[in-house]
């Protein structure tokens with residue numbers, strides 16, 4: 001007998017209007033997943049968890065309305081979620097003025113899971129623990145070690161200590177790791193980076209050994225893109241296609257296509273910072289010439305500022321300092337940042353022409369001078385984006401939702417998305 005969840009799903013499929021767009025996704029027959037009851041059960045459970053997470057507190061009747069599942073199916077699934085501690089009932093025992101029992105709203109149980117996020121950068125690494133509602137409960141910072149094995153062992157011991165201090169969670173879901181360079185997700189290895197001198201490090205194996213927890217890794221720009229898709233509820237809540245441009249010591253991007261992170265054939269997608277803007281330009285750290293990174297990264301802004309005749313602070317100047325100088329009205333710092341914004345605009349416009357995202361998000365220290373940066377990038381996009389003009393396209397440009405370490409939020413989101421994303425069928 002088909003269970004209630006699959007009956008509800010089938011009814012919904014029958015009654016739904018034909019899709020506005022033809023499907024194009026080819027089934028993956030090398031690891032085919034037919035839509036059996038267990039898959040449908042997972043799909044429906046996760047759809048409900050997502051509705052709860054976004055609309056809570058919410059009644060079963062409202063969940064039924066939003067999901068299109070019938071009330072009996074919603075009752076069955078929420079019953080299971082209550083039993084498994086994923087959700088809790090709120091406000092039990094109240095009555096309405098006419099004496100009837102009001103619907104009992106439901107909400108996510110934030111203590112169902114604890115999630116660890118580890119944001120590794122060339123200089124500083126941050127370890128954080130969050131609950132299932134993405135609220136931070138602990139945060140620690142370390143100087144990134146030169147010896148990856150010893151460093152990851154030390155972090156593993158810290159994770160074990162934090163677990164002992166925070167026993168309130170039903171379960172620890174895993175550790176998400178953001179890394180500043182190329183990663184190979186299937187083998188769980190960090191391959192290389194132009195900013196961090198680690199080479200071919202089995203991060204998943206070593207950290208997994210040290211913590212006995214599932215470990216997920218990804219590149220920092222892609223982590224930040226993932227965080228934008230999962231957490232930026234107010235600004236662009238239901239965007240499916242997003243381009244994230246991470247501006248730090250280097251320049252990298254994260255591309256989200258139809259709600260999924262695009263990783264590419266060998267998992268290195270997003271390195272648009274090493275697309276040459278000028279074949280006769282200076283040599284880049286990657287070996288190519290005239291890369292976008294050389295004109296629009298923080299390193300480029302710092303070098304530009306230091307070369308200016310009226311620069312007031314040359315030695316040891318950082319991007320953070322330059323942004324402070326911009327805020328205080330310093331003309332040289334302002335011009336250096338504005339020049340970087342022009343190059344950001346040129347590169348972003350090319351990517352928008354190729355990828356057609358619904359929104360472009362820029363992250364990094366430079367976004368603290370957004371009042372100077374945004375108009376210049378936007379002007380470049382208006383001037384050179386294809387199909388712009390009377391009634392033409394207008395693609396929103398935003399700064400990152402997260403002021404501090406978007407990649408840390410992304411590391412945590414690697415674990416969270418594993419718990420809430422809906423599996424592909426086929």
Ligand SMILES: [Zn+2]
Pocket residue numbers: 273274275284285286287288291293
């Ligand atoms: Zn390069």
